[in-house]
Amino acid sequence: MxxxxxxxxxxxxxxxxxxxxxxxxxxxxxxxxxxxxxxxxxxxxxxxxxxxxxxxxxxxxxxxxxxxxxxxxxxxxxxxxxxxxxxxxxxxxxxxxxxxxxxxxxxxxxxxxxxxxxxxEMGRIVTGAEDPVVLYVSGGNTQVIAYSEGRYRIFGETIDIAVGNCLDRFARVLTLSNDPSPGYNIEQLAKKGEKFIDLPYVVKGMDVSFSGILSYIEATAVEKLKNNECTPADLCYSLQETLFAMLVEITERAMAHCDTKDVLIVGGVGCNERLQEMMRIMCSERGGRLFATDDRxxxxxxxxxxxxxxxxxxxxxxxxxxxxxxxxxxxxxxxxxxxxxxxxxxx
Structure with missing residues (x-):
């Protein structure tokens, strides 16, 4: 060679x-x-x-x-x-x-x-992002990360289950299809939601907790659906909005700490268009840019x-x-x- x-x-x-x-x-x-x-x-x-x-x-x-x-x-x-x-x-x-x-x-x-x-690294090379704050969200991981002194430092993370795991487990409650993925099918159903249901909002400093939110919506979903108080789409919409607002909050806090304006979203949940939209709005308000990719x-x-x-x-x-x-x-x-x-x- x-x-x-x-x-x-x-x-x-x-x-x-x-x-x-x-x-x-x-x-x-x-x-x-x-x-x-x-x-x-x-x-x-x-x-x-x-x-x-x-x-x-x-x-x-x-x-x-x-x-x-x-x-x-x-x-x-x-x-x-x-x-x-x-x-x-x-x-x-x-x-x-x-x-x-x-x-x-x-x-x-x-x-x-x-x-x-x-x-x-895949997100950086595909999008061209150089030194962003990274929101890594998937079925097994939820972390806010920035590079410092030779390592990717974790500034905030879930203290129990990952955001993708939370979405996947709620998809099982609604018996949504796993093809192509439960999170994707929740996202599509959430687009049809019209009524916002108040759910617990758990941000602890730079960390987040999702297990209590999941337990709450699992316990209330069956009753609310039985009593026609809401639709499955309403529940998916409410869950997404709550979880993603929490993620945007801790990401913005890390941006302020690191004095940077750019964000890169990676991991399977990063494909979610609503999460990208919410993060893009926050970045633009700070004069920054959002870098994200598709499911490839x-x-x-x-x-x-x-x-x-x-x-x-x-x-x-x-x-x-x-x-x-x-x-x-x-x-x-x-x-x-x-x-x-x-x-x-x-x-």
């Missing part, structure tokens, strides 16, 4: 109900990014064991598709990247095992990647793992085979982001 060849990585993401394989070049060019989602019947969540079986069935076909779509062979690959965590244990194991096997078959180095940091990049995907792993690889970071494990707990601020050169907060 030529010495000036662009570095290329293959990334495997499988921390929850999506298995994805992405091929990315160091300049951020996404060569391919196929994925497959494990969808359960309405009213049901996804269990680790069944989700892992789904990932096992699809990981090799996705790899073949990713290589074919990118027009590359294993010889063109410089490193193999995978999600180390956070996430669900059994699904995480599938990607870790696949990468360990391929590393030995292809003779390629491994790079373990933090799922949360990968969302941030907000939702878990292999390209975000490949790109973030490639950033680390280009700066000399690799993961020894014996350390290429996985963990359900892997905080955003544990990662030394050596590829970053400047920050907006604390420097």
């Amino acid at each position: 030529a010495k000036n060849k662009t570095l290329i990585a293959v990334g495997f993401e499988g921390s929850a109900n999506k298995i994805g394989v992405g091929v990315v070049a160091l300049d951020g060019t996404i060569l391919s990014n196929p994925r497959h989602t494990y969808i359960t019947p309405p009213g049901h969540g996804f269990l680790p064991r069944e989700t892992a079986h789904h990932h096992l069935r699809h990981v090799l076909p996705l790899l073949r598709s990713a290589l074919d779509d990118a027009g590359i062979t294993p010889a063109d690959v410089d490193c193999l990247c995978y999600t180390k965590g956070p996430g669900m244990g059994a699904p995480l194991q599938v990607s870790a095992v696949a990468v360990r096997a391929l590393s030995q078959l292809w003779g390629k180095p491994i790079v373990a990647v933090n799922h949360c940091v990968a969302h941030i 990049y907000c939702v878990d995907n292999g390209a975000m793992i490949a790109y973030t792993g490639l950033l680390a690889f280009a700066h000399g970071m690799t993961t020894p085979l014996e350390e290429s494990t996985f963990t359900q707990r892997f905080r955003t601020d544990e990662v030394q982001a050596i590829w970053r050169e400047k920050s907006i907060c604390g420097e």
Whole structure:
């Protein structure tokens, strides 16, 4: 291979109900990014064991598709990247095992990647955001983040369940379809809501709490619907407005602390158009900009793992085979982001 060849990585993401394989070049060019989602019947969540079986069935076909779509062979690959965590244990194991096997078959180095940091780096390269405050919202995580002194620092987060988990669990109460996702179907139903139902609003400093709101709306939903006091659309509308107002509040507080005007939304819930609208209004009132993407990049995907792993690889970071494990707990601020050169907060 030529010495000036662009570095290329293959990334495997499988921390929850999506298995994805992405091929990315160091300049951020996404060569391919196929994925497959494990969808359960309405009213049901996804269990680790069944989700892992789904990932096992699809990981090799996705790899073949990713290589074919990118027009590359294993010889063109410089490193193999995978999600180390956070996430669900059994699904995480599938990607870790696949990468360990391929590393030995292809003779390629491994790079373990933090799922949360990968969302941030994918959002930055796709939108062009340089140093925004980041709102990371997904089924398993809710954090307000800014880069400072070599790490992505968490300024605020959920103290119980994630915002995506809250939405997903309420979708089960209403037995909404999980195709393409429960959160998406709540969003569509919320657009038809006309009556706002008061719900608890729980912001504690820079942190938020969603479990009490979920318990309250679960307890009242059945009675209100039975008595024709509201519609399912009204409940979805009220829940979204309340949760997203809380998220906008803590994001704005972090912006004031960091003295910045730009916000980047990442994670699966970041696809929600109403959340983007509310955040955009707040940013514009502060003279700033909102950066957001669509479901190609907000939702878990292999390209975000490949790109973030490639950033680390280009700066000399690799993961020894014996350390290429996985963990359900892997905080955003544990990662030394050596590829970053400047920050907006604390420097």
